[in-house]
Amino acid sequence: MQTDTATPTIEVDSTIVPDAESEQPQTITERQGDNARASWRMSGDHVQKALACCTPERKELLIWCFQWCITRGIWFQDFCKQVDYAENTVYKVLTGRHTDPKTGERYDIPEKLYQACLNFRKLEVKRAQLGETDFIITPMVRRVWTGCDLARESRTPVIIYGASHIGKTWALRQYTIANNHGRTVMVRVPAKAGLKGLIGELATAVGVSPKGDTPKMIARIKRALSPNHLVIFDEVHQLQYTYRQQSFFACIEVIREIYDAVECGMVLCTTNVFRTRFESAQKEELEQLFRRGVHRIQLGDIVRVEDLKPILAKAGLDWPTSKLTVDVEGIKDRPHEVLRQLAREGGLKAITERLRYARLIASRSTQILSWAHFLHAHLIIDTSAKAPDDDWS
Numbered sequence: 001m002q003t004d005t006a007t008p009t010i011e012v013d014s015t016i017v018p019d020a021e022s023e024q025p026q027t028i029t030e031r032q033g034d035n036a037r038a039s040w041r042m043s044g045d046h047v048q049k050a051l052a053c054c055t056p057e058r059k060e061l062l063i064w065c066f067q068w069c070i071t072r073g074i075w076f077q078d079f080c081k082q083v084d085y086a087e088n089t090v091y092k093v094l095t096g097r098h099t100d101p102k103t104g105e106r107y108d109i110p111e112k113l114y115q116a117c118l119n120f121r122k123l124e125v126k127r128a129q130l131g132e133t134d135f136i137i138t139p140m141v142r143r144v145w146t147g148c149d150l151a152r153e154s155r156t157p158v159i160i161y162g163a164s165h166i167g168k169t170w171a172l173r174q175y176t177i178a179n180n181h182g183r184t185v186m187v188r189v190p191a192k193a194g195l196k197g198l199i200g201e202l203a204t205a206v207g208v209s210p211k212g213d214t215p216k217m218i219a220r221i222k223r224a225l226s227p228n229h230l231v232i233f234d235e236v237h238q239l240q241y242t243y244r245q246q247s248f249f250a251c252i253e254v255i256r257e258i259y260d261a262v263e264c265g266m267v268l269c270t271t272n273v274f275r276t277r278f279e280s281a282q283k284e285e286l287e288q289l290f291r292r293g294v295h296r297i298q299l300g301d302i303v304r305v306e307d308l309k310p311i312l313a314k315a316g317l318d319w320p321t322s323k324l325t326v327d328v329e330g331i332k333d334r335p336h337e338v339l340r341q342l343a344r345e346g347g348l349k350a351i352t353e354r355l356r357y358a359r360l361i362a363s364r365s366t367q368i369l370s371w372a373h374f375l376h377a378h379l380i381i382d383t384s385a386k387a388p389d390d391d392w393s
Contacts, residue, residue: 039076044207044224050096083116138307144171147297151265162299165347237274256289303343
């Protein structure tokens, strides 16, 4: 990686930095209102440039802290308090102004700040993981994570296909938390947003202002990314539902353009419906991007038994045999058949929500969770979805 020993010129982004010459970041909230992002008076592409001379591990750590805070709504002032460092010094480090007063040579990130940021990351990741108490590492999750690792290692696009509602987004979000060392960016593709909406989401994820014209945003995104980044696009099939027919292909083409400029790893996660469209399409834009990626990860069309078993075991339920019948208030049903139907028609969320409801039912009667509680929850949810009978006759 090339380094630039000269003091960088920090470009002013008026939507984020109203006064680039001011070195009083603690007063930014008074001018821009109650907005945590506005308290970070720098942009992702500027931070990449400002830290270019720093050692790689320290640079990546500071970039992680920057990206984590702006996406989690953590104020700049609060971050500085947590790392116990002066706001003015942190501001200078992130904007390339932490220099030798005599020579103008930029200093590396101070050891004390580096160690404090390591502790900050460790604590924040632990808190984030505790917030996902129901997350279980299943074989499907491992396949998703393998796809992400392949993309990062090969620096090529990896396509992950799978049915809706089988846990793809869940797995990607956990990967981003566990493997983000300032180099993992996850973008949830918005529905019907078109090119500007997609680029705006990516710009926000890398710390660039989502305002302004699209070509300028694209240029700044390229500068904010580096070859050791991994960019994850989730719900790519949403691009099909834009108001302009050609917008879908324009989005794919711009993703390819960004990849060619940066040559970082990319993951495109989508449904099997999108795969069918891609394989039947003759559009050059699709071919140009997908030919750059060798790896394909196919997750299947339904929730698999091997993925359900560890989730149920975590809840304290043994896998039901196909002959097991449970009676709930006079209604008999087979848990195995209910699970099969939900896996095919409702997806993973339909099953985990019944588990959550079943726990609630069991807790009210201070009982250990059983299949009877699960089927009770299923009956309640299933009945609620049906229209009531005509009571006039």
